[in-house]
Amino acid sequence: MKTPLSLLLICCFSMATMAIKPFPSDPKATPEAVKLIRNMMASQHKGLMFGHQDAMAYGTKWYSEEGRSDVKDVCGDYPAICGWELGHLELGTVYSLDSVYFDRIISGIKKVDAMGGVNTISWHFTNPLTGGTAWDVKSNKTVASILPGGEKHELYKQYLDKIAVFMLSLKTDKGKFIPVIFRPFHEHTGSWFWWGKNLCTIDDYKALWRFTVNYLRDTKNIHHLLYAYSTDRFTTEAEYLERFPGNDLIDQVSFDLYDRGADYPATLANCAKLVSKIAADKGKIGAVSEAGGPIAKNTEWWTKVLLETLRPYHLAYVLVWRNTYNPKRIMAFGPYKDCPSEQDFIRFYNDPKTLFMKDVKKIFKK
Ligand code: BMA
Numbered sequence: 001m002k003t004p005l006s007l008l009l010i011c012c013f014s015m016a017t018m019a020i021k022p023f024p025s026d027p028k029a030t031p032e033a034v035k036l037i038r039n040m041m042a043s044q045h046k047g048l049m050f051g052h053q054d055a056m057a058y059g060t061k062w063y064s065e066e067g068r069s070d071v072k073d074v075c076g077d078y079p080a081i082c083g084w085e086l087g088h089l090e091l092g093t094v095y096s097l098d099s100v101y102f103d104r105i106i107s108g109i110k111k112v113d114a115m116g117g118v119n120t121i122s123w124h125f126t127n128p129l130t131g132g133t134a135w136d137v138k139s140n141k142t143v144a145s146i147l148p149g150g151e152k153h154e155l156y157k158q159y160l161d162k163i164a165v166f167m168l169s170l171k172t173d174k175g176k177f178i179p180v181i182f183r184p185f186h187e188h189t190g191s192w193f194w195w196g197k198n199l200c201t202i203d204d205y206k207a208l209w210r211f212t213v214n215y216l217r218d219t220k221n222i223h224h225l226l227y228a229y230s231t232d233r234f235t236t237e238a239e240y241l242e243r244f245p246g247n248d249l250i251d252q253v254s255f256d257l258y259d260r261g262a263d264y265p266a267t268l269a270n271c272a273k274l275v276s277k278i279a280a281d282k283g284k285i286g287a288v289s290e291a292g293g294p295i296a297k298n299t300e301w302w303t304k305v306l307l308e309t310l311r312p313y314h315l316a317y318v319l320v321w322r323n324t325y326n327p328k329r330i331m332a333f334g335p336y337k338d339c340p341s342e343q344d345f346i347r348f349y350n351d352p353k354t355l356f357m358k359d360v361k362k363i364f365k366k
Contacts, residue, residue: 022283024251025213028223033179036118037226037251039364040285044316046363047355050348051081051120051319052334053290056108057100058325060336064104070323070336071356075349078357081317082112087124087134089166090159097124097133098322102166109170113178116361120181120228120289120319125159127194128152134193143200147207160212164220177224183289185209186230187256188243202243209245228252230289233267237274252285252316253278259293259301265309276313288318292333295341302341302348311353 022041024033043049052071055078057063059070071079084105087097095101109119124134129142129152146156170178188205191198195205209229216222229250234240244250255271257264272288279286288310293301310318323332330336335345348354355363 024226025248026217026223030177030224032176033224036179040316043363044314047353049080049317049355051317052079053083053322055079055082060323060330060332061327063325070334073337074335074342074345080355080357080360081118083120083319085122089162090125106169115357117357123184128155137194137199140199142194143204143208160215167222179224181228182225183228183230187232189231189234205243206245209249213249226251228254230254230256232256247282254287254289256290265305268309272310272313276315286315290321291318292321299341300344302344307348
């Protein structure tokens with residue numbers, strides 16, 4: 001019996017769409033992590049989520065006020081994705097290097113998740129070899145020293161044990177693990193962190209990722225994390241992928257890029273174009289994992305620079321960095337009440353391309 005061509009085509013098409021249904025790199029990912037990657041990959045074709053680092057923890061003029069966010073003060077809605085920082089957790093302290101209590105981070109993550117938003121976690125962690133900060137680049141032996149067989153390997157495992165305890169405490173009221181995007185070893189195409197380009201070999205950087213993910217997944221049995229690979233600025237696809245540790249480890253391809261001059265729109269456009277292509281080719285989430293601009297001076301930065309540059313691309317989110325809590329000296333990458341670019345941020349918010357908490361609540365599948 002002959003099968004009509006159209007039927008064959010429909011079969012092939014549905015098999016193909018089934019085959020590419022996104023699944024996290026972790027074969028044992030929890031249903032919630034699976035749902036998160038699917039929601040984010042679908043939403044990147046509907047709009048661009050707006051994110052803010054430490055959005056719910058503090059703002060320019062307030063610290064730890066329940067339910068408050070500088071972004072919400074301006075536009076009436078929360079960011080769709082909130083960033084949190086775990087630096088100093090590895091030391092066993094009760095608050096982070098940005099002075100946020102880890103208990104508060106846990107309750108904030110729960111709150112964002114319950115509201116329908118997304119959480120992402122960065123980790124500017126102590127140099128295990130020197131005891132200095134994440135920015136201590138005196139030694140080019142740190143990464144090698146924490147790999148299996150290295151003199152600081154056991155210490156690194158102790159750091160990861162603390163990360164594991166934290167991750168395993170992220171549960172909903174119903175006892176389900178809350179999925180989060182974990183983004184360690186970022187901006188490695190620069191050399192300002194001890195895991196940066198000039199401080200370790202390509203193989204050691206990749207081995208660091210592999211050891212870390214395997215340890216958290218297999219030894220610690222953690223399956224609710226999506227892992228993000230995040231470069232700084234780059235020019236070509238080959239450069240972007242030079243230290244990419246593997247499709248079996250990574251769920252998100254992203255980059256960090258701050259506006260530090262006139263080349264910004266062109267550089268941002270090139271990085272966004274390449275990362276959205278790599279994300280599509282690999283079946284991963286694509287994102288601008290950190291951004292920030294001169295929002296006090298360029299009062300149309302939100303719409304004219306950030307939004308118009310990113311509009312053509314299919315990326316899940318852009319997250320702007322933190323609004324430091326310091327009422328006397330404003331240092332903010334996000335908007336805040338009465339800031340010079342407040343009106344422009346409201347236009348950015350009202351544009352159909354941008355997605356905030358209320359939007360993802362509607363478009364994410366439950
Ligand atoms: C950097 C700065 C630092 C901060 C670090 C980790 O970009 O904002 O002040 O400690 O991120 O959040």
